[in-house]
Amino acid sequence: MDSLMNGVTCPRVGLPEAISRVMEALKTVHSASISSLARATGLDRRTVSKAIDLLLQIQEGLRNQEITKIRIGRSYLIQLREHAEKARDLFSAVRRRLQRKGE
Numbered sequence: 328m329d330s331l332m333n334g335v336t337c338p339r340v341g342l343p344e345a346i347s348r349v350m351e352a353l354k355t356v357h358s359a360s361i362s363s364l365a366r367a368t369g370l371d372r373r374t375v376s377k378a379i380d381l382l383l384q385i386q387e388g389l390r391n392q393e394i395t396k397i398r399i400g401r402s403y404l405i406q407l408r409e410h411a412e413k414a415r416d417l418f419s420a421v422r423r424r425l426q427r428k429g430e
Contacts, residue, residue, distance in 0.1 A: 345370055345378040 340348070348368040353359065355367075361379070365372045391411075397404045 340370060340374065342374075342378065342381065345374050346382060349375055349378045349382070 345368070348370060349364055352364050352367040356363075359367070361372050361375050364370075364379075365375045368375065370378075391409060393408050393410060395406045395408065397406070
């Protein structure tokens with residue numbers, strides 16, 4: 328199914344592909360409007376807007392949290408940790424290392 332953009336039919340694109348295109352376009356400009364990003368990526372304005380909204384939500388979520396992916400045997404362990412928790416673990420590791428050096 329295609330969508331209509333400025334009188335031109337453009338093929339529908341999945342959100343992951345749209346996000347990728349928007350990110351690539353943003354790397355080439357200092358700032359851009361939704362319309363200029365739509366033209367640069369060949370995407371519909373609504374798709375660009377949805378991609379930007381999702382990127383902003385992800386950015387806000389990852390500002391205070393971190394996702395990790397650790398391979399354990401044939402499986403993966405996925406964790407979502409608060410940055411405060413990560414900082415606490417880092418300080419604990421440094422404290423242990425300093426205590427060992429002092430002994």
